Amino acid sequence: MQVIAQRPKSLMEVPFTYCPGCLHGVAHRLIAEAMDELDMRNHTMGVAPVGCSVFAYKFFDCDMAQAAHGRAPAVATGMKRARPDMHVFTYQGDGDLAAIGTAEIIHAANRGEKMTVFFVNNAIYGMTGGQMAPTTLSNMKTSTSPYGRDVEDIGHPIKMCELLSTLESPYLIERVSLLSPQDILKAKKVVNKAMKINKENKGFTFVEFISTCPTNWGVESEKAREWAKENMLPIFKIGNFRDKSREGGQS
Amino acid sequence: MGEKVLMKGNEAVAEAAIRAGCRLYFAYPITPQSELIEYMSRMMPKVNGIFIQAESEVSAINMIYGAAGCGKRAMTSSSSPGISLKQEGISYIAGANLPAVIVNVQRGGPGLGDIQPSQGDYFQATKGGGHGDYRSIVLAPNSVQEFADMAAMAFELADKYRNSVIILSDGLLGQMMEPVEFAEAKTEKEVEELGKQHYDWCMHPNVDGENRHHHEINSLEIDPNVLEKHVLKLEEKYKKIEANEVKYEEYNVNEDNEVLCVAFGTASRIVRSAIDQLKEEGRNVGLIRPITVWPYPYKAIEEALHDKVKKVCVFELNLGQMVEDVRLAVNGKVPVEFMGKVGGLVFTPDEVKAKIEEV
Numbered sequence: 001m002q003v004i005a006q007r008p009k010s011l012m013e014v015p016f017t018y019c020p021g022c023l024h025g026v027a028h029r030l031i032a033e034a035m036d037e038l039d040m041r042n043h044t045m046g047v048a049p050v051g052c053s054v055f056a057y058k059f060f061d062c063d064m065a066q067a068a069h070g071r072a073p074a075v076a077t078g079m080k081r082a083r084p085d086m087h088v089f090t091y092q093g094d095g096d097l098a099a100i101g102t103a104e105i106i107h108a109a110n111r112g113e114k115m116t117v118f119f120v121n122n123a124i125y126g127m128t129g130g131q132m133a134p135t136t137l138s139n140m141k142t143s144t145s146p147y148g149r150d151v152e153d154i155g156h157p158i159k160m161c162e163l164l165s166t167l168e169s170p171y172l173i174e175r176v177s178l179l180s181p182q183d184i185l186k187a188k189k190v191v192n193k194a195m196k197i198n199k200e201n202k203g204f205t206f207v208e209f210i211s212t213c214p215t216n217w218g219v220e221s222e223k224a225r226e227w228a229k230e231n232m233l234p235i236f237k238i239g240n241f242r243d244k245s246r247e248g249g250q251s
Numbered sequence: 252m253g254e255k256v257l258m259k260g261n262e263a264v265a266e267a268a269i270r271a272g273c274r275l276y277f278a279y280p281i282t283p284q285s286e287l288i289e290y291m292s293r294m295m296p297k298v299n300g301i302f303i304q305a306e307s308e309v310s311a312i313n314m315i316y317g318a319a320g321c322g323k324r325a326m327t328s329s330s331s332p333g334i335s336l337k338q339e340g341i342s343y344i345a346g347a348n349l350p351a352v353i354v355n356v357q358r359g360g361p362g363l364g365d366i367q368p369s370q371g372d373y374f375q376a377t378k379g380g381g382h383g384d385y386r387s388i389v390l391a392p393n394s395v396q397e398f399a400d401m402a403a404m405a406f407e408l409a410d411k412y413r414n415s416v417i418i419l420s421d422g423l424l425g426q427m428m429e430p431v432e433f434a435e436a437k438t439e440k441e442v443e444e445l446g447k448q449h450y451d452w453c454m455h456p457n458v459d460g461e462n463r464h465h466h467e468i469n470s471l472e473i474d475p476n477v478l479e480k481h482v483l484k485l486e487e488k489y490k491k492i493e494a495n496e497v498k499y500e501e502y503n504v505n506e507d508n509e510v511l512c513v514a515f516g517t518a519s520r521i522v523r524s525a526i527d528q529l530k531e532e533g534r535n536v537g538l539i540r541p542i543t544v545w546p547y548p549y550k551a552i553e554e555a556l557h558d559k560v561k562k563v564c565v566f567e568l569n570l571g572q573m574v575e576d577v578r579l580a581v582n583g584k585v586p587v588e589f590m591g592k593v594g595g596l597v598f599t600p601d602e603v604k605a606k607i608e609e610v
Contacts, residue, residue, distance in 0.1 A: 012465075041457070042456060042457040042458055043456050043457075043458075045321075045454045047317075054471060057467050057469055058467075060465075061465050062457075062465055063454035063455070063457070063465050063466045063467075064454075064465060064466075064467050064468070064469075065316070065317060065320045065347075065454065065467075065468035065469070066347075066467070066468065066469040066470065066471055067313065067316070067317075067343075068313060068316075068339055068340065068343050071309065071310070071313040071316075071340075074305070074309070074310040074311075074313035074314050074316075074317070075313045075314070075316050075317035075320075076317060077303065077310075077314050077317060078275070078277065078313065078314035078315060078316060078317025078318035078319075078320070078321075078325065079317035079318065079320060079321055079454065080317075081275060081301040081303065081314070081317075081318060082275055082301075082317065082318040082320075082321035082323040082325070083321045083454070083455065083456075085456060086454075086455075086456060103306050103307055103309075103310065104306070104309075104310055104313070106306075107305075107306035107310065111303075
């Protein structure tokens with residue numbers, strides 16, 4: 001019998017802790033597949049954030065560190081500088097990366113740390129129960145913006161790819177969607193591209209996943225992807241913001 | 252050991268750390284510790300080490316967390332306000348059982364305070380400092396030589412117990428120049444071997460047929476029963492440290508002491524001068540100088556309370572912090588008096604003498 005699909009070696013054989021309709025599992029799988037395909041597992045260290053994916057250290061089967069809220073890029077910097085012979089990635093949500101960890105992500109990117117940052121944007125805090133995130137959409141209701149996000153009062157959703165694109169050091173910055181099978185296949189290529197650049201120690205790579213949170217959005221899980229397509233994609237535009245390898249770029 | 256060189260405490264501890272095998276240093280500039288970060292920026296590239304001026308104290312301590320998670324000797328330094336920012340990271344280092352060395356060149360507080368010497372961070376350093384139940388080992392130097400010697404001592408203790416070690420100095424020790432003699436520097440090979448001592452738990456390449464399970468650096472235990480076990484295991488470690496690592500120095504402690512003084516760091520130097528002057532006047536006063544302020548030398552103080560000791564005098568550059576530990580050790584046997592100096596000011600030997608002579 002021919003095996004055509006199986007669990008990636010870089011994922012532990014433990015069940016995920018995610019809600020139905022959540023796309024963390026898909027993002028985890030893409031990263032694990034990239035590690036398998038690029039034969040990186042035994043030389044890779046990951047950093048788990050604080051948020052729904054806090055248990056990522058139990059899910060990826062490579063050495064893992066769990067970081068304080070928002071500090072993953074600083075922790076990853078220490079790891080990469082201590083072990084330049086290894087490859088480092090962080091996995092962070094929107095509260096972790098775009099609110100409490102804003103300084104850490106901007107400066108790790110600006111130093112051009114040779115690591116990959118995977119950023120999962122679902123426009124809300126998941127683990128703490130659906131509070132407003134820095135990426136929460138205008139007028140979107142959350143448990144701490146019960147009347148809808150008032151952009152005059154609290155500001156507009158932060159677009160991290162665009163913000164990081166003002167820096168010269170990052171090697172790759174790209175936003176992908178996990179909202180359809182076609183999108184996932186495209187996302188897989190970007191994840192692999194980022195991890196290959198990582199493997200070759202070329203520079204800082206940043207991949208943003210547009211994801212869902214049916215539980216805290218109050219949307220049925222099968223409708224969450226449609227909701228995200230209609231509401232998130234017009235604000236968070238899918239595409240590449242920086243690719244130094246395409247620029248013929250030597251790092 | 253080589254020849255003596257005249258150096259500032261800030262530079263001496265940096266040089267000694269490199270000699271002790273520190274190859275990763277992350278920090279943020281702050282007075283009065285800036286010579287330390289500047290020295291590291293000059294010297295680390297010369298030993299193929301890593302120097303990063305981090306975007307904040309918070310980031311610097313988290314870089315330490317990452318580097319220590321790889322089993323490497325890593326150090327950060329700051330002064331009081333910056334050390335407050337590092338408390339989050341120190342708590343995570345404790346929770347994840349990581350070795351780390353943190354230098355605090357204390358200045359006056361609270362808030363921005365000033366940039367003069369102080370011992371106002373005693374509570375913060377010795378009683379935990381961040382959230383949760385944990386302890387850092389705290390070493391308190393009182394000379395440039397001892398400041399430098401404590402770098403190697405701190406790394407040895409950090410590695411031995413997988414624990415944070417704070418060198419609690421102050422603006423005076425950091426800025427003052429004194430002759431200092433350095434230990435032989437570790438060779439590149441020795442430095443490399445140091446990192447390998449932690450291969451049973453730290454993150455490192457999964458090769459050479461190790462075929463191991465992946466390693467996790469983590470302080471999260473969501474199941475209360477598991478967390479309870481984890482915290483009790485940390486407590487066991489702290490008890491072992493309390494049993495084995497107490498260090499202190501006695502100065503003129505004898506059975507005829509009429510007064511026993513207790514002081515650490517910079518304050519102890521002034522008390523020593525006062526005791527010398529009193530000795531010339533025929534008075535017999537002893538001094539216990541804690542070298543580790545956690546674990547604390549309770550027993551040494553208790554044992555130094557000879558029959559003729561009428562009172563214990565505690566001198567600190569704060570409003571009275573260590574005095575609480577002294578009271579625990581003395582346990583009401585004789586009166587415990589306190590004299591403090593704040594605002595970044597330092598008392599004179601005459602002021603200390605007057606306090607000791609007070610009836």
